[in-house]
Amino acid sequence: MSLVKLDQVHKYYGDFHVLKGIDLNIKAGEVVSIIGRSGSGKSTLLRCINGLEEYQQGGISVDDKEVTSEDIQVRRLALSVGMIFQNFNLFPHLTVGENIMLAPTIVLKKSKSDAGTIAKAMLEKVGLGDKFDSYPEKLSGGQQQRVAIARALAMNPKVLLCDEITSALDPELVGDVLKVLEQLAAEGMTLVLVTHEMNFARDVGNRVVFMHQGKVWEQGDSKTLLSEPKTEELKQFIGAVL
């Protein structure tokens, strides 16, 4: 059974047809990497899945609940879909601990102490147990991104969307973040990543989706697809990034 289901999704920015009929099914526990050139619509696709962007035709559902960008829907959706951004988007005026505790206390109405316990556990998980009282700006990019992952995990999501989460990092910090993702994948978390990390897509991911000109151009098992691309476009793309 599919956890995330996209059925003939079309999206326009004004006259510009960004997504041209996307079909995609993602099962619980799957790790799906979406790859493609910039402008191919991959980030937009991700943002449609959690309602940050509207789509004009077709249907998207997560955990059998339909996704629309109505504000209230996004909030309900937030309970099952977590998202991590390229620029971390931590709240600068809150400590790491407060960043993680905020949504559990005011959205899930958990007590401060419960939320604190969760926050500590999640920080341990991403290897930052000692940063509870630090402010985000004191952390490196890689640490900030791991806090962002912990913050998303604290809402206990069923699926985690990652929008180019290593693109803004210095190369030497990328590994720490990927390691956390790998561990999450091993624990059975459903991950959907827009990424340029081909090695990660091949070694950790189950499936790769190649997007081109607003369409799912080619998809399949990650190892097979990346070693034996069928379409000319994917061959070119792989040639360009590797």
Place this chain on the structure above:
Amino acid sequence: MLNFSDLLPYTDVFLGGLLTTIELTVLTTFLGVMVGTLCASIRQYGNKASRRVVTAYVELIRNTPFIVQLFFIFFGLPSIGFLLTPWQASIIALTINLGAYSTEIIRAGLSNIPKGQWEAAKVLGMNFRQTLMRVVFTPAFEKIYPALTSQCIIVMLGSAVLSQISVQDLTYAANLVQSRNFRAFESYVVTALMYLGLAMLMRYVFSLIGKRVFAYREVR
């Protein structure tokens, strides 16, 4: 020729005036920033009609002198049935005035908040009000805090005009004293210095508050 000792018998008068000015300032700084925060939020996030109303309010106040606003409220409104004491008229006038200026300032802070902050809050399930209160306001105020401080001080200094509707503030005290002892220069110099001290004190208090509220900036 200068003789400041003639002022000494009037110490109580000066202190009384100073106290009134401080009271008015504390109260209206608080109220004015509240009005400004509300109006700035409407102007930044409200619908077209409400944005228009706020813009009209801001432009009207910013493009007329405070003394005229005060006279209109104190003399004009009673003539159509709203009776106001000088104290009430002063509080209304100062609040409306600071409200308009701080609207512009605070709005600049709000528009400075990156879209990503809103999106991050949204995907965590927070609603508009929660995001505004818990995520947006603090960093927004931090950006414009110096400008807001200056504006509050400008409004405090502008409150000298209230003496014209016989509010017994610091300026009123100065006028009273110089009419009794004919020491205009001395009286006004001392009063001006008291205002200067008050302005510096305000800057200091604001920076203390700022250091606490925006502590996350200090720890770098």
Place this chain on the structure above:
Amino acid sequence: MIDFSNWDIVRNLLFATQWTVLLSLAAFVCGSSVALCLSAIRLTRNPVMVRFVKVYIELFQGTPLLMQMFLCFFGLSMMGYEISAWGAAILSLTLFTSAFLVEIWRGCIDTLPKGQWEASRVLGMNFLQTLRFIILPQAMRVAFAPTVGFSVQVVKGTALASVIGFVELTKAGTMLNNATFEPFKVFIFVALIYFALCYPLSLFSQFLEKKYHVAR
């Protein structure tokens, strides 16, 4: 008692508006001249002079304009310097205007990258040449919008001259109020006239700011 029609009120107010405009212009011209001198002094980087400008700004920004007017008018005449309300108003508005303009212009000069000074130095220009050919032309472009914006404060500041008895728009308003007992109407007219003077300046300043930002 004479009956005042609306037109009588407006006519008298408009007559007094001339003085508001004249006072504003005089204050602005004198104020910006003084501000120009102070800016030049500040740019010499002579510590004593810089300190002087700092105290000047602190003093005239940190005290009420009304108090400055009282000092110029009542204070000076008590000290034996006879001064008219008109003179006192211009003097105090000049101090007030210059204190703010120096600060505004300082901000504009400081936004220019340090490299501009260094590049000019390297090219062998002296201080005045650098100022004249490199810094001022750029700073003036940046300073135009906020300077026009501040002129609104000057126009509004002239209203305080009414308190020392100079008959400009606000004083005319209070006098007409005493004659007509129609404060609501009179002060709305007064406010509208000020708005008509100030709002175009505000709009112009906003327009300049947008234009500059686009140009950048």
